[in-house]
Structures are given as structure tokens and as C-alpha cells.
Amino acid sequence: MRNDVTDLAQDTKAGSVAELRDLDWPACLNARDLGGLPTAVAGRVREQALIRSDRLSRLTDDGVEAVRRLRPSRIIDLRTSTQCEREPSPFAAADMYCHMPLSMPLDPPNRQARLIDRYRSKLDLYPHRFAQAVAAVADAPPGPVVVHCQAGKDRTGLVIALVLKAVGVPDDAVAVDYAVSSARLGAYYTAKRADIEDPELLELVRELHSARADTMACTLTYLRDEFGGVEPYLRRGGLVERQLEALQERLVVRSPPSSTKAHV
Template sequence: MAGSHGRQNSSSDDLRDDVRDDVEAALDLDGLPSRHLDWPDCRNARDLGGLPTGDGRAIRHRALIRTDSPHRLTEQGVAAVHAYGVSRVLDLRRDIECERAPSPFAGTPLHCHVPVQNPADPDHEWLTLAEIYTAMLDLRPQLFATAVAAIADAPPGGVVVHCAGGKDRTGMVVAMALHLAGVETATIAADYALTEGRLAEENAATLEAVTDPRIREIMRGLQPTPPEVMLTTLEHLDSTYGGVASYLERGGFGADRARVLRDRLVG
């Protein structure tokens, strides 16, 4: 048994190395046209259009956009969102975050508030980033399924998905939507990794403002977005639930709606 277990681990490690090689090859995704969007003053807005799917197609342009909190948007930025053909702004933040940094779309038909955490959920600051992601997913499959459903069920037009920084909660919801649309794991992880550069200036300022050295180091460890974090997260869904689709089915998002999502996103 021990020998068999060792061979299994070796096979798994080899597969992971192959995926990492694919991630390295996919890290030039930043060069795709129309990726980063000039929506003043959002810092981390990008169109996921152009990301290739495994069957040779691609995510439609202006279909799915990820961004940081839109509370920073100027009037020009709000106008740019409308001009982009956005039909839904999916807000994943907690109620308290929405109160502290109100969305300019709150109270309008565009705004769809689907927090993926309950107020009593722990923050897990002591865990690694991948452990935080998997803990959140394990705790709230119904909330994450509702968020993915909000993309599938949106009116015709583009869907903006955001949390506070457009990194963690946004990263998980977008990753699951892209996976259902047929985007390869390596490509999803490579896109996730782009966020780190977009938030570098803001992250540095945040660290500088923290006076407690212990808290500063915890925050420093949670700021990067290495592709391995998303690889680990998706591997967790595979090993624990049988994949993204099976995980979301536990939350009430079934195969029929997954097809609707795929048809919506893939050109």
C-alpha cells in the first residue's frame, strides 16, 4: 500500500508540474487586447474576453468583467461602465463593506448584491491565502452558487463582478464561472495572477499605514496573487467535491444553468 501511495503522489506531483508549466506559458495573457479597462478610478478592472477555452473558442468580449470596488468611480468612470454595455454589477461584499464604501450603482437596476460570506463568518487571518479560499468555499457553497447564478441569469449585456479589491472573492467566483465556460485551469490561474500588479501601489500604501508589525506581516503574506493559490483552490474543489460543477450543484446551481452560463460567456 505504501508503495502504491507513493506512486500516486508522484503522479499527482507530475500533473501539478505540468499545469504549472501551462501557467507559465499562459502568463502572457496580459497582452490580449482590451484586457485592462480605463474606468476612473478603479484600479483593477479587466475584461475577461479573449481568454481561450479548451475547445478552441474564447470568452466573449464585454461579457464578464472583474474589478475592484466601484465606490472609487468618478462620474466619468460610471459613464464608462454604462457605455461598456454592462447590464449587471455583481457586488460580493458584506453589508458592512457596502455601508462604508457605497456603490454608485446601489439602488439601480444594475446592482445585484450577493455577499458570499455571512456576518458571523471568521476572517481566517492566520491561514495561508489558499487555506482561506478553501475554508470560505467549504463554508458557503450556497452563497457561491448564488453568485455564479447571478452571472448566468443577468439581463443581456456584460456582467461586472467585484468585491473590495477584486482579488479574493471575485477571484473565486470568476474562476468557477470561467471553469464552467471551459477555460483551462492554467489560464484561470494566470489571469488571477495579474491582479497583484494592478494592486501593487495600493497594497504598499496599505502596509505603510499599519503600525502593528505582526498585523503588517500577516497582511503582507495575503497580498500577492501567485497562480499556485488558484491552482490549489481548484484542486481542492476537484478532490473534495468532484469538481467545480459538483460543488456548485451542492449549492443549487445545476447543469442546466451551467449550460446557460457557458452559452452566455463563450463566443
Template sequence: MILDWPACRNARDLGGLPTQDGGRIRGGALLRSDNHAALTPAAVAAVRASGVSRVVDLRRPRELAELPSPFAADPIYAHVPMLPDEIDYEHPDDSYGPLLDHNKERVAAAFRAVAEAPPGGVVVHCRGGRDRTGVLVALALTVAGVGPEAVAEDYALTEDSPAVAMLMTLAHAERVYGGVESYLRGAGVEQRHLDAVRERLREPAFLTETRSGWGAFAEDYAELFRGELAAKIWDRALLGGFAELVRAAPGPVVEVGSGPGVTTAYLHGLGLDISGIDLSPEMVAVARRDHPQVRYEVGSMTDLRLPDASLAGLVAWYSVINVPDEALPAVFAGFHRVLAPGAPVIMAFQVGDETRVREDITFHRRRPEAVAALLAAAGLEPVLRTVREPAEHPGLVEQVPQAYLVARRT
């Protein structure tokens, strides 16, 4: 995805690239660009606010003197030169093989800088965002499981960067060293660093499955549940109470997992400044079509691209049902981070202990007391917990009780 970073060239988010085993690269995990010397103070602030935890600057020391980085004094900044000031070997136009051969320790240090970065996005850049950046990004993507053709296609998005050059580079690593991982290990990268980059870059399998499943079902689901709130008096009552809480300390609200936009649009109608995010681009397209008065974006509750303490409220209406148990603590910690002190979150989900699969989507039923305990552990104090009996609605016969929780950031 091309990033809107004014005064930056080649700024891209590598998220969405496919892995060879059917997965994909996590959005916001690895970003690339040219140098940042021309960034305005507002752009620098935007980069910091985007969730970036590390800026890896691959330039030589003399390049830093010519074009200082605005992040140089920032804790997120790491200067890891990948080339010496003077190069004493031939470097052909159609391969970066000599760069790998003659700079093993430097390449290894740059790779470790990505692996050891704090949680958050990593930005890799050099002077022009092409050669050194392209090589390090290619190595990281290959370790994460992206195939050489996809790596080369992304590299070619940069001006004057023929895909064949990266294909030849990866082929060189395979022929001379036995592959990228073997090259990196020989250069001094430990297995834990390889594992850390894979973990950082690869999207969890449940997200890939959920996106694909809901994408295929988006139009049918929207049609089936277009008027569902009209028949759900208790849902409307609880959402109305949530709206009153937000209006007492107004500000922006986000619904995570907003689907076809029915709940988001309802709360917008109650006067909230609300937008929706959903993992499925198809769901977002449906929501934008059916509710043009509300803003909807593609995103994930597992990686909220929002500033700390920026929300007056958060809605998770039947959306954590697709999140496995082991991922819930991190999701709730993300809710806590983006909510302002005292701001509420409201959730709905089905009661039960089992996991079901329908339309190739996995659904988790849960006990409200267990979810309330996880919210409390994340610093979200439960203030309301209620359960209603299953009911029959147009197009839907509920099989189990329905749970509702409201909590506040402490």
C-alpha cells in the same frame, strides 16, 4: 484586457482567455474590478454605455454602508454578498478552499446572479477585486472550459495574488468535491445555470475560426486587394450613394468587418466620419498601417460596443459572408440598435445558396431576398436591392453574381 476605468483597480475584461478545447472567452461577457465607490459620474455613464447588463456586488452589507455603490439604485445592480459580516473559520493565504467549504449557498447565489443576468456584459466586484471576485471569476471561467493554469495566470494579474493560491483552490474543489461543476451543483446551482454561464462566456466557434483564418491571411489579402475599388465602378457608385445618404443626416459611421481598410478609407475620402472594426488583430494592424488617417479597432459585429442609436450609418461590405445563418438575426438586431432612426446600412455579399471553405475560412453565399427579409424582421427597412453579374478584376475573377442592399432603421 485591462479596462480604462478611472478610480477602479483590477478592472479587466476576461475576453480572449483560451478554453481547453481550442475556443476562447467572449470579449465583454465577464468583467472584474474592485468596488465602484470612487467612480465619477462620467465613469459611471461610461460603464453603463459599455453594454454592461449586470453589476454583481459581492461585498458584505457593512462594506456597502462604508462605500456605497453608485449603481445601487440601478436596475442592473445585484447585491449578492459572498461572505458573512463575521467569519468564524481559518482562511489560509495559499488557498480559498475554506471559502468554498463554508459559504456554499452564498457562492451558489453569486454564480446564479451571473447566469441569470440579462444579455450583455456582467461586472463582478468586491471591495478590492481580489479574493471574492477572484473565486467567482475562477468558477465561471472553469465552467466555461478555461484550464486551471490560464485561470490562475489571470488571477495573478491582480496585485498580491500569487497564481498558486488559485491553483490550490481549484485543486481543492477537484479533490473534495469532484470538480468545480460538482461543487456548484452540490451547493444548489442547477444545470441550466451552468449551461447559461457557458453560453454567456464562450465565444461562438465560427468567430474563433474566422479570426484565426483571416489573421493568417491578412498580409496576403491586403496585397491582393489593395486597389480593388479602382476597378469596381458599380461598387464605387453605390458607396457614393450611401455617402450622400449619410451626409444628409451626418454623424459617425462604422464599417463592421473592415478587413485591410480599403472600403473604410474610400468612404473617409468621401468626407464621412467613419471608423472600422474587425475581428482579426492582424487585419486591424494592416489597416492602421495602410490607412493611418482612419481609426481601426478590434471588435465583432456580433457584439457592437456602441451606444444605442449612435451611428449615422453602418457598412457591412463583404463581411456578413463569414456569419452563419443562425447568427444573422442577432447581428442585424445589433445593427438596428446602434443605428439612429432613419440611418442607413449598406451591405455587399456573393449570391448563392452554398457554403464554401477557403484558407480555413467559411464563406456563406446568400439570396438577396432572404437577406432583405431578415433585415426587415430586425426593423431595417430595405430601400435598395440590386445584383450585378460576375466580372473579372485585377487579381480576381468572380464566379457568381454580387448582391448589394441598402436599408434604413425604421
């Protein structure tokens, strides 16, 4: 699987994938606007409606100001309570801040070697947590919604994938967006692995640091096979029809129908 995002986009069965928009949020590594991604019914994701990022505690003062200029209506922080205490969000005291941890202290440890197996286990165990995170997007006041965790890859990757699929973004476009994190976090993760000498541990950590398009594509296939798709999965977790409709309303821009001239 290639890491070049442009080539991946050109290879998708859905056709061209809209340009993925990086955001200049110093010093976040993995912040981007999901606007422009295609939806199944002649539409696209609205610009400045859904943003994904790594932890906002990274931000410099200029970065904090850049986020404020966006005027988000909600910032959804998926990190654990311990992570939030260790590296507090600069927006934690604001009304727009919403802490929704996907992992709890008493959760059983997940030591599976493959990242995709960890994703499957988390989805199996906690549909209600994922549905609550998606509901937080659906129920947010009007305005941009920011979703982030620590690196903006795994927890954020799963929640964003569920949201995008709920509004009809094709699997391959979701997978391409997920794989963007590989390039954004590559140097950061390489530095974190620099002192690992044990070959088996290094292989495991390299796998957990990965963000391959096929990992997300297989995760979406698993949701279809096991739950009938993303919408049934989210309904199982407690998401209701009103919230699914709200996601469509806030995130999807419909393309105008093409007009043709009558021939006489």
C-alpha cells in the same frame, strides 16, 4: 513565482493566453475584461461579456460614465452590507445592481495565516453562496456582467475562477488572470502596509495582500480533489444544468473548424 504577467502567460501549459484587457474606469484599479481567455473546446471567452473589478465606489464621474457606456445588464456586488453602506455603489439604485454578499456578520472569523487556507475554508463553508453568485451571472439579462468586491482580488477572484472553470477555461489561464491583480493592486497595498511595524503582522498582511498564480492553481486542485471539480461543487451549492448551459451560451465563442483541401 514571477509577477510578470506576460511571462506567466507564456509559461502556461495550455499555450498562449489571450491578452488580458484592462478597462479605463477612472479611478478603479483592477477592472478588466475577461474576453479572449481560451476555453477547452476550441473557443474563447466572449469580449465584453464578463468583467471583473474592484469596488465601483472608487469611480470618478468619468468612471461612472465609462461603466454606463458598457451598458451592463447586471452588476454583482460581493461586498458585505457594512462595506456597501460605508462606500455605496453609484449603481445601487439601478435595476442592474445585484448585492450578493459572500460574507455575513455572524460568520465565524477566519484567522488562518495562509491565503489559500482562507480560500479553502470559505469554499468548504459556503458552496450555496458561491453557487448563487455564479447563478447571478448565468441568469443575468443579455449583456455584459460585472462582478466586483472591495479590491477585486479574493471574493471576486474565487467567483470569477468558478465561472471560468464552468465554461472550460484551463487552470493555468485562470491562475494567470488571478495573478494580474498583484500588479494592479501592488502600489495600493504597499501604501496600506506602510505604517505596520510589527514584523509578524507585516508578514501576515503581505500574504493576505498577495495574488500569486500558484494560490489559485492550488485552489482549483483542491476543488477537484475534494469535490470532483468545479461543476460538482457548484451543483452541491444548488446550481442546475440549465444555468451551466446558460453560462456556456453567454460567455463562450466557438472557433470555426479549420478547413482542409482534399488531395487528389
